[in-house]
Amino acid sequence: MTNTTPQDANPRTTQLEEEGEIAADYLEELLDIADLDGDIDIDVRHGRAAVEIVAEDQESIKHLVGNGGEVLEALQDLTRLAVQARTGERSRLMLDVAGFRAQRRAELTELASQAVEKVRSTGAEVELEPLNAFERKVVHDVVAAAGLVSDSRGLEPQRYVVVQPAAE
Incomplete structure (x- = not known):
C-alpha cells in the first residue's frame, strides 16, 4: 500500500x-x-x-x-x-x-486601502503612482476584495492603477 x-x-x-x-x-x-x-x-x-x-x-x-x-x-x-x-x-x-516584496506588499495593501476609503467617501476615482506588475497585482487584489473596481492605465514603466467605485 x-x-x-x-x-x-x-x-x-x-x-x-x-x-x-x-x-x-x-x-x-x-x-x-x-x-x-x-x-x-x-x-x-x-x-x-x-x-x-x-x-x-x-x-x-x-x-x-x-x-x-x-x-x-x-x-x-x-x-x-x-x-x-x-x-x-x-x-x-x-x-x-x-523580505523586500513582503514589506512592499504590506505598504501597497495600506496604499490600496486608503484609495478604497477615498473612493468610498468621495465617489470619485483615485489614480495611484506608477507601479510595476507585481505592485499593480497587489493593489488590484485589495481593491477587488473591498468590492470596488480597479483598472491599469498607461504604458510601462509609467503604468498605474485607477481605483473606481463599484458598478451600479
Whole structure:
C-alpha cells in the first residue's frame, strides 16, 4: 500500500515545487559566483512557486534588490528563464530578497486601502503612482476584495492603477 500525501494528490503543487528547486539551484550558483552568503527558502503560495534569498545579515544582500526593486525584478526574470530552460514551461515564480516584496506588499495593501476609503467617501476615482506588475497585482487584489473596481492605465514603466467605485 502506498501513502498518498497531499502533494502527491496535486500534480500542479509538485510542478511548482520542482520550479522552486530549479530556481534555488540557479540562485545558489549565482550567490556562489558573486561570493555572497545567503540561504534560499522555497514555498508555494497563491498558485506560484515562491523563492526567497535570506541572510543572517540582510544588509549584505540588499544590493540584490536595487533601487525600488529594479535588480530584484531583473533577477526574477533571469531565474524564470532558468526554470523555463529546464522545464520547457513558462514560469510565474515569485522571487523575494531580504523580505523586500513582503514589506512592499504590506505598504501597497495600506496604499490600496486608503484609495478604497477615498473612493468610498468621495465617489470619485483615485489614480495611484506608477507601479510595476507585481505592485499593480497587489493593489488590484485589495481593491477587488473591498468590492470596488480597479483598472491599469498607461504604458510601462509609467503604468498605474485607477481605483473606481463599484458598478451600479
